[in-house]
Amino acid sequence: MTKTNFTALLVEKAGEKEYRRSIVNRSLEDLPPGGLLVRVRYSSLNYKDALSALGKPGVTKNYPHTPGIDAVGEVVECLGGAFAPGDPVIVTGFDLGMNTAGGYGQYIRVSPDWAVRLPDGLSPRESMILGTAGFTAALSVWKLAGAGIGPEAGDILVTGASGGVGSLAVAILAKAGYRVTAATGKAAEKDFLLSLGAAEVISRDEVLAGSDRPMMKERWAGAVDVVGGETLVAAIKSTRYGGAVTCCGLVASPELSMNVFPFILRGVSLLGVDSVQCPMASRLKVWEKLAGDWKPAHLESVVEETTLETLEPKFHAILKGQVKGRVLVKL
Template sequence: MEPVSFKAFIVEEAAPKQFSRRIGERTVADLPPGEVIIKVAYSSLNYKDALSATGNPGVTRKFPHTPGIDAAGTVSDCSDNSFSPGQQVLVTGYDLGMNTSGGFGQYIRVPSAWVVPLPDGLTLRESMILGTAGFTAALSVLKLVNNGVTPEQGDILVTGASGGVGSIAVALLARAGYRVVAATGKPATETVLKKLGAAESIHRDELLKGAERPLMKERWAGAVDVAGGATLAAVLKATRYGGTVTCCGLVDSAELPTNVFPFILRGVSLLGIDSVQCPMAPRREVWHRLANEWKLDNLADAVHEISLDGLEAAIMTMLEGRAHGRTLVRL
C-alpha cells in the first residue's frame, strides 16, 4: 500500500512528564509493523485512552503516540492474505492504543492475530458503541451464565452502572431476562439506566451499609463489578449462597479489603474478567452473541458521538468523573 497522509489525535512529550495533545497529520509509514492496515471508521473513548492521552506510564511509554484501544473499519491491505481489502473488521484489546498507535487515527496497522471480522448483524458504528466496554460487559455476562446463574435465582447487581461497562452490562443482563439492580454514584442517570433495562437504581453508598460486618444479608444472586476495593468487598459479603461475582475494574481501588467468609461459608465465586489478552475463540464467540441473541437496540440512550475535534474536552470530562455512558468517536 502506498503511504497516505491521514488525521490523528497525537500525544507528545515536550519534556519529561509534560504532555501535549493535538490533531495532526501522520502517514501509514509512521505506523508500527503488522500484517493488516485498516482504514478506521469509528473508535470509542475509554478510561484507558484518557490515561494514555495524559501520559500515564502504566498505559503508554512511547511518544509521540495516538491512543484509542478500539477501532472498527475496512481492510486497506493485508500482507498475509488472512483478510481481504474492503472487508469490515474490528480490533479491541491487545496492545492497540497503548504502545501501538490506536483508533484515534484514520488508519491503524496491526498483527492479523488481533483482528476480528465484523460479525453479520452489527454495523461498524454499532460495534464501536459497544467497543472494549461492551466486550468486557459481555464477557462478564457470559461468565455468569456459564457459572450457572439464572434469572429465577434473584437480582443481579451492576456496580458503576452509569459508566461504559456498567451501562452495557445493565442492558445485556436485562436483554437476557435478569432483574437488574444498577448501583451508581450519579443519581441523575437513573432515567437512562431504567431505559437500558434496570429494574431498580440505588446509590453506590447503599452497598456499603453494614459492610464492616464479616458477612451481610444475602441479597445478590450475582453481580458485575467494575469498582474493586471496598465496593467489591461489600458486594461479596452480600451475595447469596452459591452466587457469582465477576470483577473487571478498579474504579474504587485495586485493593480488596475482605475476608474468606463469603467463599467458605456461602460458596460465592469471584471470577476475573480480562478483555485485553482474551483468546480469539471466546473473543469471536462474544462478538457473535453481541450481533445476535444479545444484540441491543437501546444503546442510543447512552451514547454521545464526537469527532476527533471533540476528544480533548471528552477526555477531560472523563478524567474529572463527569462522563456517563459511551463516547463514540467518528473518524
C-alpha cells in the first residue's frame, strides 16, 4: 500500500496530571498491528472518550493516544478475507479507543473479529448516532425481553433519560411497543423525552422518594438504569414482583448499598449489561434489531454534529452531565 497520511486527534501527557490534545497528521505506520484497516467516516462522543481525552484514570493507560470507542467506515484492507475492500463496517467496544488508537482518527487498524458489517437499514451516519450508547441501550432492552419482560408486562422506567444511553433507551423501548416512564434531573427536557416516545416524564427526586426504606411500593415491570448508586437502588426496590432491572452505568456511584429483600421476596432480577466484550453472536442480533424494528423513529432529533476541531468543549460538558442526547463526530 502506498504511504497514506491522515488526520487524528492525539492526546499527549504534558506533565503530572496534565494532558494536551491536538489535531495532527499521522501515517498508517503509526497504527497498531491488526488484520483490518478501515477508513473512518464517523465516530461519536461517549463518557469513556472524555475520560480518555482528559487523562482521567480508568480508561487509557498509555499516551500518546487517539480516543474514540466508536467508528464506522469502509474496509481498506482485510487479512483473512472476512471483509472485502469497500465493505461498510461498524467497530464498537473491545479495546477500540481505550488503549488501541480509536475513531478520532481517519483510519483505524483492528482485529477483524471486532467488526460488524453495517446492516441493511442503517446508514453510516445513523449507526454512529446510535454508536455504543445506542448499542448499550438496545442490549438493555434485549436483556429485559430475554427475562420475559415484554411490552404487555407494564411500565418500564428509564433513569438518566436525557443522556446518550438513556434517551436512546427511551426511543428504542417506545419503538418496540413498551410504555416508558423517563426519569431525569432536568425538568427542561420533558418535551424532548416526550418527543422520543416517553409516555410519562418524572423527576429524579420522585424516583428516589422513599428509597431509604427496605422496599418501596411496586411500580415498574422493569427498568433500564444508566446512573447507578442510589438511583439503581430505588429502581430495584420499586420494581414489581418478577420484574427485572438492567444496569449499565455508574456515573452516580459504582457502589450498590441495599438489602436483598427485592431479590428474595419479589424475585426481582438485576441484569448486568456489558457492551465492550459482548459476544459477537449477540452483537450481530442487536445491531440487526437496531436496523429493523427497534430503529428509533427520530434519530436526528437526538444528535448534534461536530468535528475533531470543535470537539474539545464537549469532553468537559459530557463529564458534567451537560450533553443532551448524542454528539456525532464527522471525520
